[in-house]
Amino acid sequence: MVEVATILLMGVFAALAIHSNVLRLAIIYLAVFSLLAAFLYLLYAAPELAIAEAVIGSGLVTLLYLAALKRNRVYTIGVVNEQQRDHLSDSYISHVERSKALREIRQFFLLREFEVQIVFVSSALDEALNDPAYDLIVAEDGEGFAAFTDDESYAMLELEMMVQMHGSGSAIRFVRHSEEGVV
Amino acid sequence: MSDTNVGSESTILRLIVGLLYPFMLLFGFYVILNGHYTPGGGFQGGSVLASLFVARYVVYPVEDTDTEVLHAIQRVFLSLILIAPTVLLFTGLVARFPHYRGLYLTTMDVLIGVQVGFGLGVAVLRFAFFQGVGKTWRL
Incomplete structure (x- = not known):
């Protein structure tokens, strides 16, 4: 029994x-x-x-x-907005969190068993890019979102390919930058 | 990357593990030494001894132990495990003196226990403190 x-x-x-x-x-x-x-x-x-x-x-x-x-539990995404960085409003935060681009990135990392953490950065873009605390920097400009990465790993290529395959609907561009600056 | 460690700076965990530490040591050696007539033995007791390293890692996850030294000790005991039967058992010494059979079994249990304890402990510590080299595949 x-x-x-x-x-x-x-x-x-x-x-x-x-x-x-x-x-x-x-x-x-x-x-x-x-x-x-x-x-x-x-x-x-x-x-x-x-x-x-x-x-x-x-x-x-x-x-x-x-x-x-x-190890490698949390994937930190820093969101930079050059215009609004001094006064982040709730509506702006929910606009970013609900945007298709952010949801796609989040889904991508959740599938790979990451905890995605989105941080709204109050520093300038150049500073944020050099900050090792962020794994991916997403900046919003007039045309939509731009993801800045210096990560040459396959995961980044995979994410880029996924975004490209989804077409223009996701409205996110990938920008590679290195130590010298944006390439 | 956020730098969170398992149980770092937890007073409750530190006190409880500190309290349990001698009992774990005692239990490990009890299981090893009584292995030949109660449940247990070298491997089981050795695993309990290995959990001492693990408990220390849980409370104080700082890499200050030289795993090379532990690994060397483990290899010494591994060679002793091979030497002891060669000298004592295969030469017929244990068969000639049946009174010392229990002593022989206990000796083997202790050797195996210490070897397994150090071996598993080193394996866990090496794994826990392993740092990938350079900026490699991060997912």
């Missing part, structure tokens, strides 16, 4: 771990799953396995996952 209940509960936690949208929660569900597995081993008279499962499965592996999750 207890065995069946444990197995069913393990199934529940396995499903929760798979279907959870928040990775941190999924790791915790996996740890609980491991702990239930250890308990099950104990019920089936395998205490040695139970100790190993409890220590490795829910201890070391959970921490390894958390350490893996810790």
